[in-house]
Amino acid sequence: MTPPSVPPGWKCPKRTGFLFPHQCTRLTPVGCPDCQGGQVDDPYARRARYSYSDYDTYDDSMTFFALDSVAHHFENSQDFTEADGETLVTPQDAFEDDMSAS
Amino acid sequence: MPLNQQQLEKEGIYEAKAPLAALLADLDQIARFTEIAAARKKRHAKIGGFTMLGGLVLAFILTPLGVLAIVVGLGWWIYSFFAGGKLVKHPVRVGVATERLKMIQEDAGAKAQFSLKLALATKPVKLRDEAWSHRKNGKQEFFEEDWFALQGQLLDGTYLNDDVKELLRKRHFTNPRGKSKTKTRTQYLVNVRLSYPASVYADARPAEKALHGQIKVGTGAMLRAVRVNEKAIVLKAVVSQDREIATTMGMLSVGAYRILNLARKVAVKGANK
Numbered sequence: 001m002t003p004p005s006v007p008p009g010w011k012c013p014k015r016t017g018f019l020f021p022h023q024c025t026r027l028t029p030v031g032c033p034d035c036q037g038g039q040v041d042d043p044y045a046r047r048a049r050y051s052y053s054d055y056d057t058y059d060d061s062m063t064f065f066a067l068d069s070v071a072h073h074f075e076n077s078q079d080f081t082e083a084d085g086e087t088l089v090t091p092q093d094a095f096e097d098d099m100s101a102s
Numbered sequence: 103m104p105l106n107q108q109q110l111e112k113e114g115i116y117e118a119k120a121p122l123a124a125l126l127a128d129l130d131q132i133a134r135f136t137e138i139a140a141a142r143k144k145r146h147a148k149i150g151g152f153t154m155l156g157g158l159v160l161a162f163i164l165t166p167l168g169v170l171a172i173v174v175g176l177g178w179w180i181y182s183f184f185a186g187g188k189l190v191k192h193p194v195r196v197g198v199a200t201e202r203l204k205m206i207q208e209d210a211g212a213k214a215q216f217s218l219k220l221a222l223a224t225k226p227v228k229l230r231d232e233a234w235s236h237r238k239n240g241k242q243e244f245f246e247e248d249w250f251a252l253q254g255q256l257l258d259g260t261y262l263n264d265d266v267k268e269l270l271r272k273r274h275f276t277n278p279r280g281k282s283k284t285k286t287r288t289q290y291l292v293n294v295r296l297s298y299p300a301s302v303y304a305d306a307r308p309a310e311k312a313l314h315g316q317i318k319v320g321t322g323a324m325l326r327a328v329r330v331n332e333k334a335i336v337l338k339a340v341v342s343q344d345r346e347i348a349t350t351m352g353m354l355s356v357g358a359y360r361i362l363n364l365a366r367k368v369a370v371k372g373a374n375k
Contacts (some may be wrong), residue, residue, distance in 0.1 A: 017208060018205065018206070018208050018209055019206070019209045019355055019356065019359040020256075020258050020359055021363075022258070050349070051318050051353075052357075058312075061312075062364060063312070063364070063367060063368060065311070066308040066311070066368040067308075067368050067371055067372060069307075069311065
């Protein structure tokens with residue numbers, strides 16, 4: 001059977017990674033061991049990580065507690081922006097090729 | 103890069119700075135060298151054993167020749183203990199390094215340079231010796247051997263720094279029957295340090311407090327330290343079995359990143375406020 005064709009310039013929209021989420025850099029889902037040919041919606045969340053069954057989920061209370069503690073940090077610092085954290089899950093194309101970043 | 107088997111057998115240290123894929127290819131080559139050296143060692147032991155056996159039979163017919171064969175066989179058998187050099191002393195170490203590198207490979211850039219130092223066998227450094235009062239003529243010695251060190255930057259900008267030390271304790275004493283005895287115990291100290299970028303994770307300390315230090319390790323390991331500051335997370339564990347080392351490094355990294363991933367989420371929410 002011929003595998004489904006992938007349009008030129010196609011980019012995988014899925015999250016992958018073992019320790020932290022980042023964009024999948026594969027050029028085709030065909031034969032991908034992470035999403036199993038596009039069958040798995042979120043390969044990052046589905047990864048087995050020893051006894052950490054709740055690896056990517058945090059209680060609201062945890063987030064609230066931590067957020068409350070760092071509120072002071074954000075009041076006094078303008079260094080961190082939303083974009084800084086978001087680059088992890090939607091990294092720039094140049095990230096992989098930038099030798100200074102790796 | 104082709105490796106020199108003889109040099110590895112003699113020196114027992116592999117050191118390189120390269121992308122993970124290249125380091126893994128080298129480790130694969132070292133694992134093959136180890137297999138070859140182990141097979142050679144086994145072959146020498148067999149030849150020595152059979153020569154001694156043949157000499158024993160021959161000694162009944164032609165005593166001088168039989169004795170000569172036994173001596174040669176004994177020499178050959180003793181030589182087999184040294185054949186293979188340092189490659190065969192700790193074969194599990196190559197497996198530990200390979201497992202650790204594969205574990206982090208998908209979170210590292212394909213071109214990212216990692217420094218790896220793997221000592222297949224080096225002389226342990228004596229830390230101290232002291233009297234051991236629990237037994238007659240008791241004395242204990244402590245040794246340390248650094249055999250694994252890995253440094254490099256992951257895709258999120260975090261610097262990973264792993265190291266493994268073998269800790270050896272030797273106890274010498276005289277038992278109630280007057281015989282001298284030596285007992286050894288080996289443990290492994292596993293350190294994982296993650297120096298994270300503030301631009302991505304801000305400060306991880308509140309996230310660590312929110313998670314109440316939920317770092318898990320396997321049954322064969324004991325968590326010794328968790329230190330989190332505004333720049334890094336440092337985790338230490340003591341492992342009693344060498345086959346648990348790679349798993350422990352993995353569990354420590356996953357535990358640390360559970361803190362960092364919460365820190366990142368909190369940082370994003372904080373920036374949105």
